Amino acid sequence: MGGEHGKVGRPRSEEARIAVLHAVDDLVAARGYGAVTLKGIAERAGVSRQTIYRWWATKAEILLEASVTDARQELDVPAHDDPVDDLTAYLEALVTFLTSSDAGAAYRALVGEAQHDKAVGELLSGTDPIGQSAAVVIARAVPAEALTVPMPQATALLVGPAFFWILSGRQPGDLRPDTLAREFLSRAAPSLGAA
Amino acid sequence: MGGEHGKVGRPRSEEARIAVLHAVDDLVAARGYGAVTLKGIAERAGVSRQTIYRWWATKAEILLEASVTDARQELDVPAHDDPVDDLTAYLEALVTFLTSSDAGAAYRALVGEAQHDKAVGELLSGTDPIGQSAAVVIARAVPAEALTVPMPQATALLVGPAFFWILSGRQPGDLRPDTLAREFLSRAAPSLGAA
Amino acid sequence: MGGEHGKVGRPRSEEARIAVLHAVDDLVAARGYGAVTLKGIAERAGVSRQTIYRWWATKAEILLEASVTDARQELDVPAHDDPVDDLTAYLEALVTFLTSSDAGAAYRALVGEAQHDKAVGELLSGTDPIGQSAAVVIARAVPAEALTVPMPQATALLVGPAFFWILSGRQPGDLRPDTLAREFLSRAAPSLGAA
């Protein structure tokens, strides 16, 4: 085979990779998405721009790589025995993620870019941290046979209201995750008998 | 008295204003949001850049002004007697707006910008064509006393799932507006007895 | 028929004319030639730009009109009995004019413009405050028959060294007007016997 490349020459600097991802995080957090410029990343990371272009095709890829791990972690909430509690905890984590976390800020930025950049859209669909985490939680809280709608639609029913609420700039304080959880259950899994 | 200004000097050219708004529409439609550059607008509109800067503070303002009228029109669906039909028709219009209309493309672009530009966010909240149209339809389809949640939250329940579905890049064909309508009714207004 | 125009309609506002000339003077003096912008003149004079364009074809014309009267005054030095004293006094006035007077600053600016704008050049030749004043002084200090060179060249011999000295940015303090006067006389009118 010969191994494409990767055997010959100086190996990729893990140091540089980490520095780039950290720099992106820092910039999003400290100075907002507007400050996330390739030049700025390179300078803060102490890395040459060429190195960035070598390993990431677009700014979105960096942003994604920089936030996806954190996103998964933040959306991976511990299970609760009661379905309502489980879903409520998840929705609370989702709201916190979207409104207060650096990774969430990056994610919202990516959703924004996706609206006018098809490539970013596909990149984002490939990862889909919200869809995936929601599916996990639903599967855990609701027996498969109790679900009256297919899983993808179910995730939309669960997260959609909160997603809309936050992305349209409404006050997160006026959201009631427990109410949303109960409403979701009564509709998508009425046999569970949630009030 | 006196009236600030507007009386003295050459009056604003309505022609130029229209040309700019049309140019923005055209650009979003024909070449995507990426092509919406102030220089490009000015050239296509046959207007000087200075004139644009004189009347709109940001690109978002132009985009908003260019799309908001169309948005309202497209989301102002005729009433139906049956609540389910009414909400279904509205959700269908909403999906069409978000996925297929020029104004919808502009609106999604604005939502995207709002995620990393606070000013755009406030601009957008001020108009809120989705929230407002949804409130109108809900008020029309559901008697106020039958609503079990406050109106703002009710609008999120109605449009949230579809909003999430589309902005996260899922296939609009897999959405069932009538199902969403029924689910909304059964939760937000169970006394209407929708199955 | 009848007098072109000037009889009918509102007469030219002398007030505006004066305001413009003063504004130009002020601007040259206070903020340098760089600040002499038509917009700036109009604002400081409280006059509309159109009014300026109506009466002056170019910025140079305004500058000229604003400075020429002062220039003539400053270069019209009282006569002295002794030719050397007369020329010395004139050269001192010339140096002061070129280095320290507002009108002189305007004049130097015009000479500068003239180097790359033919029209300004002709405008300036038409007035020629230095050439004219020098000719007057020479004629007064030296009997016509004593002059060994034609008057125009004589004026160049008299003012040239000082003119070069100042326009090339040398220190005016190192100029000796009396020496220059004596040197001029000994060459252009040796029969006067100036040492």
Next chain:
Amino acid sequence: MGGEHGKVGRPRSEEARIAVLHAVDDLVAARGYGAVTLKGIAERAGVSRQTIYRWWATKAEILLEASVTDARQELDVPAHDDPVDDLTAYLEALVTFLTSSDAGAAYRALVGEAQHDKAVGELLSGTDPIGQSAAVVIARAVPAEALTVPMPQATALLVGPAFFWILSGRQPGDLRPDTLAREFLSRAAPSLGAA
């Protein structure tokens, strides 16, 4: 030591530098000083504006660099045995330079700018092609002990009349370089016995 920078990174493009200087020359010659715009230079040179800003702080710097070499060459006239011939040849070269050469046009433009831009003035004093060349010729044609005035003043006496003549827009044809040379000698170095 290490020397600031210059070792690391892509080296400056000599090609671009030359192209800029040529473009400036061409523009001054072909379309006059008014056409010397940074945008125009960049376009004609096939160079980005940013590159120009990187290496030259002001338009004057470019103009100076573009003309100073030519200026020195044109003002470096071969020696003649006879002092009068030597000075005459120099003055003829000076007049030709100021009236007919591209470099001379650039130089006059710079003198003009210097009248209302102090920075340009200092830039120009630093080079002073006329003062320097005149000093060289005088030193060569006149023994130091025969000079009755300090060198700087002597240069002003030599070049001043011609400088004034041309910058004030008089006809160069009416200048008599040999007369000016003789007059200069008889005054600044009378012991040489020039008639």
Next chain:
DNA sequence: AGCTAAGCGAGACGGTACGTCAGGTCTTCTT
């Protein structure tokens, strides 16, 4: 007193250049 004509201040308009900034690409030396 009313009409006509021109001047006037205000300010919008299409242009053009400014100086800056980010995006990508390239070239050089160093590791």
Next chain:
DNA sequence: AAGAAGACCTGACGTACCGTCTCGCTTAGCT
């Protein structure tokens, strides 16, 4: 071969001034 440095071209940004063009208002002489 990867990396850091940094020059390069491209092209948009927002600003300033240019000279022109409406506006509505004022100021005159002429009916």
